[in-house]
Amino acid sequence: MRVAVLLKAVPDLVEELVLDEESGSLQYDEMSYVPSEWDDQALEEALILKEESGAQVTAIAVSTGDVDTMLFTALAKGADHVVKITGDFDASMSNWQQARVLSDYVREQDFDMVLSGVQAIDDVDGQIPGLVAGFLNWPHASVVTEVRMGGDSKVLLRQEYSGGLVAEIEVESPVVIGVQAARKPPRYASVAKVRQVAKSVAIEEVSAGAPAGPAFADIQFVRPVAAGRAEMIEGDVDAVADRIVQILADHNLLRRA
């Protein structure tokens, strides 16, 4: 069983997004990036699968910036192999383009399963796993919280629904899975281990051309405009009470005797 885990770096929201208000564009070079937390969950689930049933785990990232530390960390955590897809790419690369490049690589390999974060902060509609499955023409399951091996080439999945419902699904591999959460919190890779791996193991680099296909004609980013603000009611108890009564009355929310 060979499992591919798709990783990507996303803008770090602890630092501020850098927006050029005039052109309405994000200044990608001036932002810092962190591994997408959902991808961390996908990697953890793959590593649990490896411990349970000896799966071979390959972590793959498109080189949209510095992804080496992210890949070395995946190795330190227990991935067997890491691949960096290089090309004329940068941090502004769209999810559609990333999905195309990733699926082109996966198609050439002999993977039984692809795991990826169900979404990312720059991809809240969960494009990557769905698009990769579409490009590969493989079945796809989303919002998965558990992946197990079944008999033959079957894979057992748990999927979360609203209202506390959980579905158990059996699918035939190969399959693409969007992971919502792993069964356990992502493990920690000590800094010493990551540094040791970085010195002793090489990242496999695979070059890829620019993905052909539709691209956005134009994207404008704007800061949200506050429509209105909360009113802070100040003064002593009587003044505050009077003001509350006044507000309720203004909105016709008082029942008059």
Added chain:
Amino acid sequence: MQKAKAIELEIAVVDGVELNGTWNRMFEPRVISEYDLSVLEEITNIPGAESLGYCYQCGKCTAVCPVDSVGDYSPRKIFRRTQLGISLLDSPDLWLCTTCRNCLRVCPKEVNMIDIMPAVREQAVLEGKAPAELLTAFENTARYGNPIGESARKRADWTKTAGVPVPVMSQKKAPVDVLWFVECYPAYHPRGKEASAALARIFAALGVDFGILGTEEKCAGDSQRMAGERGLFEMLAEHNIKMLSKYRFNEIVVTDPHAYNAFLHEYPKLGGEWPVRHYTQFLAEKLAGVNFVKGIKKRITFHDPCYLGRHNGEYEAPRSLLRALPDVELVEMGHCKQTSYCCGGGGGGMWLDGFTRDYASERLSERRVKEAVEYGAEILAVSCPYEVPRFEDAVKSTGHDGQIQVMDIAELMAYCMGLNEGLAIS
């Protein structure tokens, strides 16, 4: 209990020499040495943790261990449990030690928790056995250079509130006398920032020629090292040494006793050797030139930070500053100087509050605040950035809000120099 059997030899020959006599009498080994010691050996085989095996169960450490006074924990108990086959690697005991060094002060066998804890914890971290909240602090430190997870780019933002220029070395482009290593809590925590602003104003008033690294500074990393992340410590130390090596200065002054410990003992091993002083030591020497314009009519007590006091032997400098403040009545608590209690923040304790809660009847900081109140102190003075937030929380959680205030010595000193009008001493 089996009774010890005496064995006597009438003729004893050792290396060909006859040693006959009444002294050839010994007791047959009893059950005590027939334990399966494999679990203990697993621990004492870890480089750094050898001395755990020296323990002969005298119990002196139990009497002075601050953690034992709020729970069921001491180095002696750790040894005993390990001897009985409970691996320290899997035990919550491993994460309760604050590395306060009080046990080592009294231990006749030099069982050294200051070496044992980081060594065994490092192994536990590798095996994925560390508490999640600690790992979050490690990840934050690796990513942002501070355990709080604040933006690395905002590390020098506090300087805007100082009211005096705080030169950043990369912009100053000139040598300075003092490189002030600010550290994380003084750069990010709201109360830490207030103390930093106060210290900056004192430096300015005293005409100190100083500069800070600003965003080039990262956590000194000493507590992460004590909590078991040596690799992270080394990464941080290499970074800080590289940054510091770019600039010319005569000495480093640190706000944080944990950074003081790192610069004094650990950074030199990695090639970073500079003269270093804690800010209380630096200011104590300059006291003659300080112009105090007002006093504080309060009873003040001082909590010795473990890493300034017991670890590095400095008890006098902070006290000399407090004694110099006009109108102050300095009172000592029962636990002071060498026998000082611990705030609970050291050795990773700062990031294990949720974990520790399950094994302690109260926080060490709460126990300490109660002691300060018992001695009638109206102000608890501190000189370690972990302590203002820890003790302020403890003042509230023990119901002493309004009775006692927690202040950094820099804040009190700036107040008496007329440089801290914003400080509300009630």
